[in-house]
Amino acid sequence: MNGVNKIAVIKKGADGRRLKMNKSARSNRVQPRYLTVSELSNYIGLTVPAIYHLAARRKLQPKRLGRRLLFDLQEVDAALTQTDPGRNPTTDQC
Numbered sequence: 001m002n003g004v005n006k007i008a009v010i011k012k013g014a015d016g017r018r019l020k021m022n023k024s025a026r027s028n029r030v031q032p033r034y035l036t037v038s039e040l041s042n043y044i045g046l047t048v049p050a051i052y053h054l055a056a057r058r059k060l061q062p063k064r065l066g067r068r069l070l071f072d073l074q075e076v077d078a079a080l081t082q083t084d085p086g087r088n089p090t091t092d093q094c
Helices: 023-027 037-044 048-056 073-081
Strands: 010-012 018-020 063-065 068-072
Touching (some): 037 048
Antiparallel strands (some): 063 068
16 A cells, blocks of 8 residues: 555655654544544543433433444534522532
């Protein structure tokens, strides 16, 4: 394949010379919109069973792709920032 699928680390400048990309340009990656259960577990710091529990209680709304559960990152962030109006975080314990 001779490097067809590899990400180029060197690009050409306006004058046609090769320029090395700086480290920050290489590290700019697109953040995925949907996360699997294990990716979401790493993202929010909960165990995989806890993620399934939140999905079962409809606290997080997953999408299905075959047997896989996928979580929209924007919806997860919104759900985690919402507070339950009937819950007092100073007196209630998880």
